[in-house]
Amino acid sequence: MSTTGEAGGAGRADHRLVPLYQELRRRGVSDFAEVVASFGFPPEEYEGCRTELIALGLIVPTSGTHAAQDELQDAAWVPDGNTVASVDPEIALLRAIDRERARLRKHLAEADRTYSTLETLTATLLRPGSLSGSDVTVEAITDYRRIQQALEDILDATQETSCSMYPTGPARQNPERILRRDRGKLDQGIRIRSLYRSQDAGVPEAAEVLHMRAELGVEVRVAPELPITMVIVDDQYALLPLRPDAPGEGAILAGGPLLVRGFLSLYEHCWHTATPFGDDIAPDRGGDGLSEQQRNALRMLADGMKDEKIARHLGVSLRTVSRLISEVMQELGATSRFEAGVRALRLGWLD
Numbered sequence: 001m002s003t004t005g006e007a008g009g010a011g012r013a014d015h016r017l018v019p020l021y022q023e024l025r026r027r028g029v030s031d032f033a034e035v036v037a038s039f040g041f042p043p044e045e046y047e048g049c050r051t052e053l054i055a056l057g058l059i060v061p062t063s064g065t066h067a068a069q070d071e072l073q074d075a076a077w078v079p080d081g082n083t084v085a086s087v088d089p090e091i092a093l094l095r096a097i098d099r100e101r102a103r104l105r106k107h108l109a110e111a112d113r114t115y116s117t118l119e120t121l122t123a124t125l126l127r128p129g130s131l132s133g134s135d136v137t138v139e140a141i142t143d144y145r146r147i148q149q150a151l152e153d154i155l156d157a158t159q160e161t162s163c164s165m166y167p168t169g170p171a172r173q174n175p176e177r178i179l180r181r182d183r184g185k186l187d188q189g190i191r192i193r194s195l196y197r198s199q200d201a202g203v204p205e206a207a208e209v210l211h212m213r214a215e216l217g218v219e220v221r222v223a224p225e226l227p228i229t230m231v232i233v234d235d236q237y238a239l240l241p242l243r244p245d246a247p248g249e250g251a252i253l254a255g256g257p258l259l260v261r262g263f264l265s266l267y268e269h270c271w272h273t274a275t276p277f278g279d280d281i282a283p284d285r286g287g288d289g290l291s292e293q294q295r296n297a298l299r300m301l302a303d304g305m306k307d308e309k310i311a312r313h314l315g316v317s318l319r320t321v322s323r324l325i326s327e328v329m330q331e332l333g334a335t336s337r338f339e340a341g342v343r344a345l346r347l348g349w350l351d
Helices: 017-027 032-038 043-055 069-073 089-123 144-156 175-187 198-202 204-216 257-272 292-302 307-314 318-332 337-347
Strands: 029-031 059-061 083-086 137-141 161-166 191-197 219-223 230-233 237-241 251-255 275-277
Touching (some): 017 032, 017 083, 029 032, 032 043, 137 144, 144 230, 144 237, 144 251, 161 257, 175 204, 191 198, 191 204, 198 204, 198 219, 230 257, 251 257, 292 307, 292 318, 292 337, 307 318, 318 337
Parallel strands (some): 191 219
Antiparallel strands (some): 029 083, 059 083, 161 230, 219 275, 230 237, 237 251
16 A cells, blocks of 8 residues: 655655545544544455654654643653544645755765775776876786676766677677667667677678667667777777787776877778678668767758767767767868768768
8 A cells, every 4th residue: 555665755655645645634644444444444454554654744643632731741641552643735745845955965965975085095006197197007807707797887987989899799798788888888879889790790690699689779880800809998008918819818908098099090990891780770870880979960061060069069078079070071081170070071971
């Protein structure tokens, strides 16, 4: 019967509580069991109704007679088992709001303490600029569990785009986990690109994973050969095998733009020589090979909008706009923004 949640708040109230509460309001102070019985509720629903209304703050246990002052002072007074007093709904609502405010203040205080503790603990571990600066870091990892954790960590840190290539295909990947992660990142506006071998598209199980990713909006391409397993996040992190000829021996986690951009150049070469996969089923891609976000940026660019205005229209940062336009120019083989607009117009991409 009760619809209250774990925190004591109420969910959707049972419609039968409304007339019951109205009768309790009419009586003011009454025997709860007697009122419930008058509505013909089964005995087993008595406690559920009572708990629900108390949780909502609409009734409070009380006594049939007023308590003496000395009884209240020495805590000798206790409410009757069945007698309750009704509470004005506006008062109940204000009390509920106060309780929620107190709960939120408590959670904010706990979050603030956690943040301060983490800040203190990590202050000596993080180098200045280690997340966005030019420091170069290289870590060799041989423990498989640590490799998986490193992969999860860098993917969770994605801000703009993630790139991956899998010469071994998706056979070793967990499809449910991949799709759940893809969906979350795409919802955040993050661009996801993934390269597979052409032969994987001919394997039903592997092709199904590629199709599902493409349907979500992941940019998937295939190539006859791929040089190395690689995952790149923004221009900050790259995860690749310790030995390309023996990928099972371990991995290298590289950090810092100066180092990662070299791997990104290799990825871009493989990407632009690969063939788009699944354009016929991906809902947010056209025959031009551009994502919907790239197409919108291209249209605004052709209309003469400045980067700042494009960023406001798309709800993204200036850095993202710069990246989108750079990707569009690469896709068109253009060396300038003007040339990109002209070529897109000629190809009918702006229709």
